[in-house]
Amino acid sequence: MDAKTYTAALGELRVLRDDIKKAQAALARLEAERDKKITMLADYEKAKAERIAPAAGLSLAEVVSRVPKLAPATLTADATPTEPVQPATVTESAPVQATEATEADEVPGALAPALTPQSTADPEPRPTVEPAPTPVTIAAPASALMERERALPSIPEGPDGDNWFTHTPNLASTHPNFTQQARTTVFLDATTGTLVHRDRTTQLGLGNGSVGEILTAVFHAVPEGAERIYITAGDPWHRDADRHPYLKDAVAAWLNAPAPGWHTDTGRGKDRMAGHFVHPRNPVGRYQRDNSEHHVEIRSAGEWFDTTGATPAIVRDAFVLLWTTLRSHWPDAVIMGSPSQTGRDLWTRTIPERGQFADGYPVLSEELRGLLHATAGQGRTELITPPQVPDQLPALVEYDRTFAYAKHTWKSGVGTPRRITATTFATWSEKEQTKALFGCGHWHVRVTVPTNWNHVGILPAPAPGDRAWHYPATAGTTFTTWAGGPEIYTALANPLQPWKIEILDGLLFDDGKPLDDWSRKLKEAWSRLTAQAQLHGDPAQRTAAHLASRAVRAILLYGIGSFAQRPRMVTGSTPRTMERDVPQDAEIIAFDDHHITWQRPTGFTRDPHAHPEWAAGVWSSARAALLSQRMREDNTYVGALHAPPGSVVAFRTDAVYLTGPQNWPYHGQPGDYLHKGHLAGPVPAPTTEDELLNLRDIGRAALQHRSPHSSGEV
Known part of the structure; x- marks a missing residue:
C-alpha cells in the first residue's frame, strides 16, 4: 500500500464512521419511539406483556424491565418468610489426597481421613454443627432480578418441600417393546454436489444451495426417496450469513425459504420432533412433500463428529462402521438422526427386564427436576x-x-431420594456423614474458602447470566450454592487444605448402576474402533474408524445430556400476515419481510426418560476429576x-x-x-x-x- 492509497482509505474510513454514527442515532430514535409506544400501551387496563413482547420484537423480561407494572403477579409477590434452618457445618482437620472413587473403594474408609482428626500433639476438633440463619429469599420484580446475580432456588421448608420428594405418577423408563426402524440416508457435500447413497456416488447440480434446490436434486438422483440427508460439507444454511446480524437469523431464513412441492413437517401422531430446529451450526430442517406422506430431514453430519477433509463416502463408511460395531452389543441397534437420540434409544435397550427395576426407572417429580435443572451445571x-x-x-x-464422561457412569442415584435437612445431617455420626457425602447426592451448602488458600476454586457458584457459573477462589470468601457429592468430597479432601462446608439441605439417593451396562458397551465399541483407526492398512478406513470412534463418544456424551431433559424450547415460524397467531409467550428471534421466527419455552414434558439426577452426577464427577483424580x-x-x-x-x-x-x-x-x-x-x-x-x-x-x-x- 502506498501513501496515496493509505490516505484514500482513511477518508473512506471516516465516511463509514459518520454513517455508523448516523445509523446509531437513527436506531436510538427508533428504540426510543418503540419504548414510548410500549409505555403508552401499558396504560390500557387489559394490556399484557405477553401480547406486547412479540409485537415489539422483545422478550417478556425486556418488556417488563421497561414497564415493571406489566410484570406477572408471580414475579412481584413476596415469598412467605420461613423459620431459619440450622445448617450442619463440616470442618476438616488436615489436607489429604483426593481420590477418584471406584467400585472397589469402601465408602467409610475412602473419606474417613478427611473427617477424622490427625494424630498430632494439638489435634483439631471433630466435625461440629454450627447454627446460622438461612437467608429468606423474597421475590422481586423482573427489572430488579436482571440487575443482580442469579439466585439459586431452594427446597421449601416443611411439608411443602417434603412433597417434592416423590416421583411423577405413571411415568417411568421401561425397556422398549418395539424394534426401532432405520431411515434411508444419503450423504451430500453441498460444496461439490457429491451425493453418496449406499454404494452409489452421483454428482448433483445444487444451484444456490437452497432447501428447494437440494431436495429437488436429491430426489431426482434417488427416485426411491430418502428420509434423511446428511450434509457433510458446505453448510448451505450459512450462505447468506453476511446479510443477517446473527448466524441464527441466517439459518432460520434458509430453513424457512420456500421449497416448491414441500412444506414444513408438522409432525405425525405423537412425533415430538416436528418442525425445524434452528441452531447456528447444526440445524435440522424437517419437510413433508405436498399431498404426500413422504417426510425428510436435512441435518448436519457435524452433530456426530468433525467432518473436515472427509468425503461423503468416508462419512458413509464411518456410519456403517458405527452401526456394525454397535450391532455386536445391541442386535437391534439403529443409527438415529442425532447422537443424543441414538444414545438414549440404546440405553433403553439395557433397562433390565427382571429384578428390582423390571418395572422401569421412575421419573422424579417436576419440582425436583426443575431444581436439578437450575442448580446442576455441566462442564467447567x-x-x-x-x-x-x-x-x-x-x-x-x-x-x-x-472419553472423560465414560469414567463416571459406574454409579448413579436410583429410587426416590431422601431429603437430608441440616438438622438431620447434624444428628448423624461421622461415619454416616461420610457415607452420605460420598454417596449419590446433591447438596445445598454454604461454603467458605480457607483463609490461606492460593489455588483455583473448587465448587461452582452462581454468576450473573442464564445458567452461568464461576468458581470462587479468594481466601475467606463465603458463598451459598448447590453441588454434587464428588465435588463436596473434593472440597473436603483435596491435597492442599480442606474447605469449610455447611450443609443446608440435600437430596440423597440410593446407589445404583442404571448407566453401567450401557456405558460399558459403548466403551468397548469405542476401544474397538480406536484400535482400527490406529492399525487399519487403508488410510480411508482408518479415517472412517476414527470418525466412528468420535461418534461413539458423542453418543455417550450427548446421551448423558439428554437425561437432563431441560425445559423444551420450541422454535416456530409464522407469516407476517398472521402476526396475531404468534404465541403470546413467544420471543421473537428473527424476522424478515415474509416470516417471523420465534421461540417459546414449553416447560417439562412427560418424558419417560428424564433423569437429570444421572446427568448431574456424571457432570459433578467430571468437574471433580479435573481437580483431582487417582x-x-x-x-x-x-x-x-x-x-x-x-x-x-x-x-x-x-x-x-x-x-x-x-x-x-x-x-x-x-x-x-x-x-x-x-x-x-x-x-x-x-x-x-x-x-x-x-x-x-x-x-x-x-x-x-x-x-x-x-x-x-x-
Whole structure:
C-alpha cells in the first residue's frame, strides 16, 4: 500500500464512521419511539406483556424491565418468610489426597481421613454443627432480578418441600417393546454436489444451495426417496450469513425459504420432533412433500463428529462402521438422526427386564427436576487471567481427558431420594456423614474458602447470566450454592487444605448402576474402533474408524445430556400476515419481510426418560476429576490441584491448560489425561476465549510437529 492509497482509505474510513454514527442515532430514535409506544400501551387496563413482547420484537423480561407494572403477579409477590434452618457445618482437620472413587473403594474408609482428626500433639476438633440463619429469599420484580446475580432456588421448608420428594405418577423408563426402524440416508457435500447413497456416488447440480434446490436434486438422483440427508460439507444454511446480524437469523431464513412441492413437517401422531430446529451450526430442517406422506430431514453430519477433509463416502463408511460395531452389543441397534437420540434409544435397550427395576426407572417429580435443572451445571469453563497468572506464560500446555464422561457412569442415584435437612445431617455420626457425602447426592451448602488458600476454586457458584457459573477462589470468601457429592468430597479432601462446608439441605439417593451396562458397551465399541483407526492398512478406513470412534463418544456424551431433559424450547415460524397467531409467550428471534421466527419455552414434558439426577452426577464427577483424580495403576494423583499454584490458565470441560508440563501417566483409557498441546513460551496470557482457542490450536500443531504420536484426538 502506498501513501496515496493509505490516505484514500482513511477518508473512506471516516465516511463509514459518520454513517455508523448516523445509523446509531437513527436506531436510538427508533428504540426510543418503540419504548414510548410500549409505555403508552401499558396504560390500557387489559394490556399484557405477553401480547406486547412479540409485537415489539422483545422478550417478556425486556418488556417488563421497561414497564415493571406489566410484570406477572408471580414475579412481584413476596415469598412467605420461613423459620431459619440450622445448617450442619463440616470442618476438616488436615489436607489429604483426593481420590477418584471406584467400585472397589469402601465408602467409610475412602473419606474417613478427611473427617477424622490427625494424630498430632494439638489435634483439631471433630466435625461440629454450627447454627446460622438461612437467608429468606423474597421475590422481586423482573427489572430488579436482571440487575443482580442469579439466585439459586431452594427446597421449601416443611411439608411443602417434603412433597417434592416423590416421583411423577405413571411415568417411568421401561425397556422398549418395539424394534426401532432405520431411515434411508444419503450423504451430500453441498460444496461439490457429491451425493453418496449406499454404494452409489452421483454428482448433483445444487444451484444456490437452497432447501428447494437440494431436495429437488436429491430426489431426482434417488427416485426411491430418502428420509434423511446428511450434509457433510458446505453448510448451505450459512450462505447468506453476511446479510443477517446473527448466524441464527441466517439459518432460520434458509430453513424457512420456500421449497416448491414441500412444506414444513408438522409432525405425525405423537412425533415430538416436528418442525425445524434452528441452531447456528447444526440445524435440522424437517419437510413433508405436498399431498404426500413422504417426510425428510436435512441435518448436519457435524452433530456426530468433525467432518473436515472427509468425503461423503468416508462419512458413509464411518456410519456403517458405527452401526456394525454397535450391532455386536445391541442386535437391534439403529443409527438415529442425532447422537443424543441414538444414545438414549440404546440405553433403553439395557433397562433390565427382571429384578428390582423390571418395572422401569421412575421419573422424579417436576419440582425436583426443575431444581436439578437450575442448580446442576455441566462442564467447567473458566479462563484465569493476570494477575492470577503471569502476563507472559512460560508455556501453555494442554491436558485433555480421554472419553472423560465414560469414567463416571459406574454409579448413579436410583429410587426416590431422601431429603437430608441440616438438622438431620447434624444428628448423624461421622461415619454416616461420610457415607452420605460420598454417596449419590446433591447438596445445598454454604461454603467458605480457607483463609490461606492460593489455588483455583473448587465448587461452582452462581454468576450473573442464564445458567452461568464461576468458581470462587479468594481466601475467606463465603458463598451459598448447590453441588454434587464428588465435588463436596473434593472440597473436603483435596491435597492442599480442606474447605469449610455447611450443609443446608440435600437430596440423597440410593446407589445404583442404571448407566453401567450401557456405558460399558459403548466403551468397548469405542476401544474397538480406536484400535482400527490406529492399525487399519487403508488410510480411508482408518479415517472412517476414527470418525466412528468420535461418534461413539458423542453418543455417550450427548446421551448423558439428554437425561437432563431441560425445559423444551420450541422454535416456530409464522407469516407476517398472521402476526396475531404468534404465541403470546413467544420471543421473537428473527424476522424478515415474509416470516417471523420465534421461540417459546414449553416447560417439562412427560418424558419417560428424564433423569437429570444421572446427568448431574456424571457432570459433578467430571468437574471433580479435573481437580483431582487417582490413577490406581500408577498409585499417583493427577489434576489441576496437583499442579503448582498459579500454573492453571484455563479449564474447558474435559481439559486443563497449564504453564508447564506434568508427569501424568497416560494409558489411553477413559478419564486419562492426554498431553494434547504444548506451546513453548514466552506466551502472552490469553484474556479472552478466542485468544485461548487460538493458542490452543497453535500448541496442538506444535506438539504434533514435534512428536507426531504424542498427541491425537481421542
